[in-house]
Amino acid sequence: MEPIIRTENLDLYYEQFHALKSVNLDIPEKAATAFIGPSGCGKSTLLRTLNRMNDQIAGTRIEGLVSLGGADIYDKNMEVESLRKRVGMVFQQPNPFPKSIYENVAYGPRLQGIKKKSELDEIVEESLKQAALWDEVKDFQKRSALGLSGGQQQRLCIARALAVKPDVLLMDESTSALDPISTAKIEELIRQIKNRYTIVMVTHNMHQAARVSDKTVFFLNGEVIEAAETKTLFSTPEDSRTEDYISGRFG
Amino acid sequence: MARRTDFDEGLNQLRELLIRMGTHVDGALKEAVESLKNSDLAKAEEVNRRDAELNAMEEEILELGSQLIITQQPVAKDLRRIIVAFKISSDLERMGDLARDIARVTIRMDGQPLVKPLIDIPHMASIASTMISESIRSYMDENTDLAYKMAKDDDEVDELYSAMLRELYTLLLDKPESAPQMMLLQMVGRYIERIADHATNIGENVVFLVTGRRPDLNS
Numbered sequence: 174m175e176p177i178i179r180t181e182n183l184d185l186y187y188e189q190f191h192a193l194k195s196v197n198l199d200i201p202e203k204a205a206t207a208f209i210g211p212s213g214c215g216k217s218t219l220l221r222t223l224n225r226m227n228d229q230i231a232g233t234r235i236e237g238l239v240s241l242g243g244a245d246i247y248d249k250n251m252e253v254e255s256l257r258k259r260v261g262m263v264f265q266q267p268n269p270f271p272k273s274i275y276e277n278v279a280y281g282p283r284l285q286g287i288k289k290k291s292e293l294d295e296i297v298e299e300s301l302k303q304a305a306l307w308d309e310v311k312d313f314q315k316r317s318a319l320g321l322s323g324g325q326q327q328r329l330c331i332a333r334a335l336a337v338k339p340d341v342l343l344m345d346e347s348t349s350a351l352d353p354i355s356t357a358k359i360e361e362l363i364r365q366i367k368n369r370y371t372i373v374m375v376t377h378n379m380h381q382a383a384r385v386s387d388k389t390v391f392f393l394n395g396e397v398i399e400a401a402e403t404k405t406l407f408s409t410p411e412d413s414r415t416e417d418y419i420s421g422r423f424g
Numbered sequence: 425m426a427r428r429t430d431f432d433e434g435l436n437q438l439r440e441l442l443i444r445m446g447t448h449v450d451g452a453l454k455e456a457v458e459s460l461k462n463s464d465l466a467k468a469e470e471v472n473r474r475d476a477e478l479n480a481m482e483e484e485i486l487e488l489g490s491q492l493i494i495t496q497q498p499v500a501k502d503l504r505r506i507i508v509a510f511k512i513s514s515d516l517e518r519m520g521d522l523a524r525d526i527a528r529v530t531i532r533m534d535g536q537p538l539v540k541p542l543i544d545i546p547h548m549a550s551i552a553s554t555m556i557s558e559s560i561r562s563y564m565d566e567n568t569d570l571a572y573k574m575a576k577d578d579d580e581v582d583e584l585y586s587a588m589l590r591e592l593y594t595l596l597l598d599k600p601e602s603a604p605q606m607m608l609l610q611m612v613g614r615y616i617e618r619i620a621d622h623a624t625n626i627g628e629n630v631v632f633l634v635t636g637r638r639p640d641l642n643s
Contacts, residue, residue, distance in 0.1 A: 381496060407499045409636030420502045421428050 177202035177340065177371050178223060183212045183237035185218060187230065192218045194395040195237070195379050200341075200388075205363055205372040207382035207403070210392035211423065216375045219392070220343050223373065224260035225253050242340070258285070262343040263335035266350055267326035269333070274301075274310050275409035277318045278331055278333075281337035304332035305362040324355020331362065335370070342366075344374040348381065379419055383407045391415045431502070434492045438485060439564060445481045445516040446560035448474075452485045452523035453619060459530040460612065461542050478520035485513040485541050490549045501633070508633045512563060515622040515629075519556065522615040522622075529608045539602040540595065545609065548616045551581050552623065559626035566634050568622040569628030571604035577640035581620040581633040 175197035185193035193215045200206050200223075208216035218227065225246060227233045241279040243244075246256055250280045269277050287293055297314070300308040306328040310321070315363050318329055327347060334342055344363075348356040363372060363385045376382050382389050383403060390400040391412075399406060410416045417423045452471050459468035489506045493497065498506060555577050562570035592606045624641050632638045 379499070383499065408503075410500060416500050418500050421431075421496075 175202050176200055177238045177242055178373070180219070180222075181238040181240075183217075183219075183222070183235070183239060184238065185222060185227065185236075186232075186234040186261050188232040193222070193324035193393050196395075196397050197230070197403050198322060198390060198397055198400060200371065200373055202354070202371050203368050204375065204387040205367040205385055206390065206393060208373070208375045208390050209377075209379055209420070210398075212377075214392040215395040216390075216392045218344055218395075220345055220373060220375050223341070223343060224257050258337050259339055260341040260343060261337065261339035262345065263327070263330050263334055265346040267314040267323055267330050269326050269329050271290070271317070271319055272317050274318050274329060275314040278332050278336045281333060285337060291366060297332075300332040300336040300343055301329075302311045303366055304328045304363070305358055305365070306332055324358060327355065327359060327416070328362065331359070334378050335366070339370065341371040341373065344372065346375055349377060355380070356381070379407075391418060391420070426560050428496070431492065431496045431498065434488060434496070435505055438492075438506070439490055441481055441485050441488070442509060442512055442516070442563060443465050443560055445478060445485075445513060445520075446556055448478050448481070449516050449519045449523060449619075450556045451462040452460075452478075452520055453526070453549055453553055453556070453616075456523045456526035456530070457546055457612075457616075459527055460533075461546065463530065463533065463535045463537075465531060465535065468526075468530035472531065473525050474521055475524040478517055482513045482517040485509055489611075491519065501636075503637065504633045508563070508629045511629045512626050514557075515625045519619045520623045522619050526612050527614050533608060536605065539599060539605055542609075544584050544591070545612055548581050548584045548588075548613065548620075551577055551584075552619045555581075555620055559623045562630045563633070564629055566630065568631050570636050571630045571641065573622050574627040578620045578624040578642070582624065583618055585613050585617040592625035 178200035180196050180198045183193055183196040184191065195388070196219060208220060210216050219228045222235065222239055223246075227235070235247060241256070241259065245251065270280065272280070274388065275297055278300050280291045282293060282296050284302060287296070298307060298311075306325060309325060318326065321329060331342070349358050351359065359379060363374070366372070367385075367387070374382075374386065386403045387404045388400065389403045391398045391406065393414060399410055399412045401410070407419060410419065452474065455467055456471045458464065459471065489509055492506055493503070553575050558570050560575055561567065562574070587607065592610055596603060596606055621642055628639055628641045631641075
């Protein structure tokens with residue numbers, strides 16, 4: 174698997190706090206990579222670094238390289254908007270716009286200048302299908318997105334992110350607020366789309382990482398302790414700290 | 425390292441059950457061979473009767489291990505500890521069946537005198553008995569060296585079995601009237617040889633437990 178994202182000697186500081194320490198990591202293209210580790214280990218910080226969400230936090234300082242498809246995303250010529258079009262994100266809490274289901278998904282493509290109704294219809298349908306929501310909403314796309322259940326709202330947010338055809342989809346604990354059935358639907362959709370998109374997910378649920386990801390990265394105190402094929406990391410981890418953490422014996 | 429009290433206690437219970445199974449199998453093998461050597465029908469009946477206890481212990485291991493998987497969702501070595509406990513209990517249960525089969529040979533012979541004193545069979549049984557203890561110890565201590573040593577012991581049992589077959593064949597030519605008893609003794613040799621194979625399987629499982637990779641020690 175070719176890396177699409179690469180970090181080299183990446184350090185990140187929030188004021189004096191050293192949140193990421195010399196992170197060297199390859200994220201394979203068109204596969205799911207999961208970040209696991211205890212709270213405060215840096216996994217969400219690294220995820221937010223991949224689409225420059227940390228830019229908005231005052232006092233953040235970054236050293237080292239983060240590249241997407243070979244290009245330095247922190248280069249002064251990199252446009253953050255175009256970066257975020259290529260690197261979409263889904264958050265812990267579903268955050269649909271207070272608009273119709275259709276408009277939520279069509280929003281991004283419209284911003285990109287797509288005006289033709291038939292084209293937008295096609296994108297909305299395809300995105301909702303990829304997000305495994307189409308069958309449930311196809312007959313009432315004009316209804317408010319806020320009337321959907323939490324799990325449906327989260328899948329709508331995934332459809333909205335996919336509508337702009339990103340290369341990478343970042344998921345920050347995207348199922349932690351959902352019930353087991355909704356979680357299972359999202360895990361299934363990740364399995365369905367991961368050979369078309371690069372997915373990077375942060376999860377507190379280790380078994381979710383084991384179920385859906387191809388590669389798993391274990392973080393501790395801002396460092397990458399181990400990055401390996403998921404099957405290997407959960408059966409024969411190399412580092413005893415990884416084994417202790419995944420076995421629930423950490424601390 | 426933090427402890428997971430419930431889980432660790434569950435694992436300890438699994439270990440204790442495996443030790444009990446191992447001790448039981450070892451005892452059954454020794455008693456069965458003794459019963460054959462001394463034409464002791466009562467002892468043979470006792471071995472035959474007590475095999476049910478071993479089956480119950482295997483069931484207990486399956487039940488406890490399943491509960492630990494359901495409630496604790498173990499991964500990596502913790503998961504292998506349970507998978508391996510299942511496999512070892514299954515091997516021990518089969519070894520118990522084989523010891524019972526030896527006792528049943530004693531019962532079938534019904535006190536008839538042996539055509540020759542037993543030499544190879546007690547020798548094979550003694551090595552197999554050591555292998556049973558070693559197999560349990562290798563699991564307890566997660567000792568792969570012991571697992572590999574058992575593979576060598578198994579080769580010795582195989583050689584003794586081959587030698588025994590040759591001897592029985594020669595005897596058969598001399599005393600064709602003893603053929604029925606010799607066939608039974610040949611079966612006993614085969615049962616012990618199988619017990620040693622199962623002990624070697626346990627060694628393989630210990631290597632899998634420790635390394636995550638499965639060797640073939642029985643080839």
